[in-house]
Amino acid sequence: MRIPIVNLKPSLAETQEAWQQNLDSMMERGFFILGPELTRFEESLAQAMGAGFAIGVSSGSTAIEICLRDAGITSPKQEVLTSALTAPFTAVSIAAAGGTPRFADIDPETLQVDAADLANRIGKKTAALVPVHLYGQPCEIRAIAKTAKKHGLALIQDACQSHGALPFTQYGDYVALSFYPTKNLGCLGDGGAILTSKSGLAKRLRQIRDGGRGSGGLPQNQIAYVKGINARLDELQCCYLNAFLPRLAEWNDQRRRLAAVYDQMLAGVDGVQLVRRGPESVCHLYVIRAAKRDRLREYLGNIGIGTGIHYPVPLHLHPAFAGAKQKPGSLPHAEKAAKEIVSLPLWPQLPVAQVEETAEEVRRFYD
Numbered sequence: 001m002r003i004p005i006v007n008l009k010p011s012l013a014e015t016q017e018a019w020q021q022n023l024d025s026m027m028e029r030g031f032f033i034l035g036p037e038l039t040r041f042e043e044s045l046a047q048a049m050g051a052g053f054a055i056g057v058s059s060g061s062t063a064i065e066i067c068l069r070d071a072g073i074t075s076p077k078q079e080v081l082t083s084a085l086t087a088p089f090t091a092v093s094i095a096a097a098g099g100t101p102r103f104a105d106i107d108p109e110t111l112q113v114d115a116a117d118l119a120n121r122i123g124k125k126t127a128a129l130v131p132v133h134l135y136g137q138p139c140e141i142r143a144i145a146k147t148a149k150k151h152g153l154a155l156i157q158d159a160c161q162s163h164g165a166l167p168f169t170q171y172g173d174y175v176a177l178s179f180y181p182t183k184n185l186g187c188l189g190d191g192g193a194i195l196t197s198k199s200g201l202a203k204r205l206r207q208i209r210d211g212g213r214g215s216g217g218l219p220q221n222q223i224a225y226v227k228g229i230n231a232r233l234d235e236l237q238c239c240y241l242n243a244f245l246p247r248l249a250e251w252n253d254q255r256r257r258l259a260a261v262y263d264q265m266l267a268g269v270d271g272v273q274l275v276r277r278g279p280e281s282v283c284h285l286y287v288i289r290a291a292k293r294d295r296l297r298e299y300l301g302n303i304g305i306g307t308g309i310h311y312p313v314p315l316h317l318h319p320a321f322a323g324a325k326q327k328p329g330s331l332p333h334a335e336k337a338a339k340e341i342v343s344l345p346l347w348p349q350l351p352v353a354q355v356e357e358t359a360e361e362v363r364r365f366y367d
């Protein structure tokens with residue numbers, strides 16, 4: 001593609017000196033798991049995110065799973081409510097912990113989970129809420145946190161797409177981040193982290209990610225005290241994350257500026273509905289609702305402009321989540337949006353001229 005939907009090479013090039021140095025030091029040490037790169041990363045991530053503690057884990061999915069396990073959500077009799085419009089991995093992680101995912105509808109203007117609909121769906125079996133901050137935009141977290149408190153439910157925020165949009169730990173104990181390579185803060189493989197403001201919780205979460213083992217020397221470090229998993233974040237990935245993290249705020253700003261150019265050029269185009277977002281959004285993806293969406297994607301693809309769909313099928317309609325027992329038609333806003341949404345190219349160093357060209361081509365398609 002002439003203008004791909006995402007391009008990771010410029011970020012790698014901009015930070016090469018730093019990650020190369022980190023890699024050299026790691027090779028010199030010859031130590032690859034639970035070492036000083038991870039410790040350094042956890043400390044600087046916690047500080048950058050305004051959280052007390054950060055726990056590096058193997059992916060955003062295991063971050064969510066570990067939080068649910070810690071909150072005691074491990075039985076299919078326990079239902080966990082999340083958005084119908086998110087990456088499948090949000091619900092995959094709920095199921096991996098042992099719970100049953102169920103889904104709430106979205107606000108058609110913002111595409112974020114609808115806080116009122118989420119609250120209305122709370123029943124006797126509901127044990128936790130997993131609101132998602134989708135596309136870089138915070139969802140209605142203040143209202144959702146109140147609901148969780150009122151009903152005594154665990155609250156796990158899926159902030160896998162929204163690094164740095166809000167100090168999320170102010171609203172709840174568990175926050176999950178993903179470092180999948182295309183995220184605002186990504187590594188060169190799978191990676192993730194949990195943020196929390198509580199030191200006791202941080203200790204337990206660290207234990208769960210490392211097989212439930214004790215800390216210190218033998219024999220404690222070879223005894224599994226609690227049911228854990230192996231979900232550690234590698235030193236290798238931290239070499240890159242430590243190089244990228246100092247650039248995150250600047251990269252987020254660049255994304256915001258480019259998204260504003262799209263907003264300006266696409267406003268008023270017949271066939272395009274902009275997705276409402278607030279100033280905190282870190283613009284992970286630039287998503288519009290588009291009439292004749294598939295034909296628009298084909299038109300753009302034919303002239304070398306890449307697009308994506310995040311996400312084409314709402315989660316209650318995935319075979320793996322049939323246990324939710326939510327039929328087609330039951331979440332109308334998510335179902336309609338999934339047919340209309342399209343993600344346009346966006347990454348921090350994307351030239352403004354290419355944003356303008358993409359927006360111009362969208363306009364031309366509808367003309």
Ligand SMILES: Cc1ncc(COP(=O)(O)O)c(C=O)c1O
Binds near residue numbers: 059062087160161
């Ligand atoms: C909203 C959301 N939740 C969860 C995940 C899972 O993260 P990971 O791919 O790191 O497991 C992702 C990323 O794919 C995501 O975008």
